Amino acid sequence: MTIAKKLEILTDAAKYDVACTSSGGDRSGGRLGKTMPAGCCHSFAADGRCISLLKVLMTNVCCYDCRYCVNRSSNDLPRAMFTPRELADLTMDFYRRNYIEGLFLSSSVVRDPDYTTERMADALAILREEYGFSGYIHAKAIPGADPALTQRLGRLADRLSVNIELPSSRSLALLAPDKARDDIFRPMEQIRDGILAYKADKVKYRHTPSFAPAGQSTQMIVGASDETDRHILKLSEEMYRTYGLKRVFFSAYVPVAESPLLPSPLDFKPPLLREHRLYQSDWLLRFYHFRADELLTPDRPNLDLRLDPKCNWAMNHLEEFPVEVNTADYRTLLRVPGIGPIGARRILAARRWRSLDYDSLKKLGIVLKRAQYFVTCGGRMTPGLRTRPEGILRALTALEAPAIAPQYEQMSLFSS
């Protein structure tokens, strides 16, 4: 089989993996490559997703038969496998030409988890040790592999991740009968402990070998099973806390299989807007000091797809608004729809020199189309603005119209 054919098969098999970020690392000093703390997007695919890393599988030959997965053993697909050398050479060729920021290596489970992990680690070892590559490497830890092998993978990679696949153990038992919940959380714990040990040693010894210095992430499929948004967000929040994850990724289920347990592929459209709203909420958890309990309550367990979650929260807490931009503290400003960390910091910096009016907010680059309903400048709101709750709601949903219009029909399938 030609390398081009292999690349096509193993890219096609890897494309549903979400995490294509190259952030969090600070590696340099090799013969080729350097990582940037903020990551770097090298291209954007026709679906609008960022291409940062060469995202491929080591192999798509799999001994498991997970119902939701395109690579399940019962699926009739062309199968291929990279040799470690082929993969390392391909990565170097692409990296030199600035096509990519590094490698994202995942794999189906060929033979058993140990053998799979070993082959992956062999490819990374050629890159790191033989070629002196210090670009970004994200590797998937394979649940069920020997801890010593996962350890080796972590020494070579910048980031490790374990997919929790589905948001609850009930769905997992239903759709992925070969994977047990504990198999997934055990490597997660091991990676967490490995990272903690590395950080502790780094303080004491200069030449501590690194272990997943860009941290750990995970992903789950949304829309294949019936969990609520509240359940998903609470789970993410819990994992950020207990496993110190850098990111939790969500992937809207794309029908790749027919099964009585899954939504029928015929009338199913991937819940893209729901995925988008979940990411917006995830941002609120990580950068805006929100808690999942504030965004969603037991009696409203799903996100309102018409509005972004921050506007939604604000509309349900109108008693906290409007906020005076000249006096509000950083955290209060962050809660205003339309103001983010950069905007809030610019307001604080400018406020030291002058009192702010709407004109100066515009000059600072604050976008007022949402914020205007929730702030005052010197005690005044924009003259002539509708401020009754129904009026605000109508105006805010109108702003979202372009994102919602083409998908609104399909969304109603899920919000019911």
Added chain:
Amino acid sequence: MSTWPQCAFSYDGSFAGFLTCVGESFRCREYPFYFLPPGAEQISLYPLRPIQTDRALAKAVYAALEEVVSESFRRMITYSFLTCLPQRERHIYDVVHLGLTHALPQDPTDDRILILTRAIRYLTREAEHYKGFVRFSDYGGVLVGQIEPKNRVLPLLRPHFCQRMPEEAFLLHDKVHREGLFYADRKWKIRPVETLDLDRPDQAELECRALWRRFYETIAIRERYNPKCRMTHLPKRFWGEMTEFQDDPA
């Protein structure tokens, strides 16, 4: 506004030339209202004075920017000069004059400062884009890439690419501003490059490009096709120099 008599300067278009203009204006106590780089033709109502670049004077002015005001001020002035802001010399001079004579306005919403910070934001954002979107081709071991930026981004890209490819030899060619970043043997230079004629790439290079295009086509999920989203993140003006959107000569 200054009480100095107004004038217009013509200079060689370089940063050192601009700094010489600043030095000259302070020496003669004239306020340049208009700057004329070479190649530009414009009738000016003000008396036009040709300024010869004086490296020693330029160095002194450059040092003064930091000593009299601050290091971040000097960086703001240097970066502003790389931007594509129309009549940037005049806007930069206004701020330099303020900084060296009066106290610099600290208020970030001051219009004179704002026009520069906005232009710089545009410059740095474009440079960030190019860190990802530059494509190199291997010509017998030397990597060559071409870009068509609106701002002069090469000085901002220089540390990025030199650090990540320390053992490579490469040339990054800015077709718009006709200059190139040359790097080999751990040394770099930015020099004018009028035109660049490239040979037909060899077989290995063509194969690598074909592999990349194959990857690019395959990685997109058809059910999520969203050309508008792609266009937002990757505007069409970058496509021309990117391998994944090109066809190779047969």
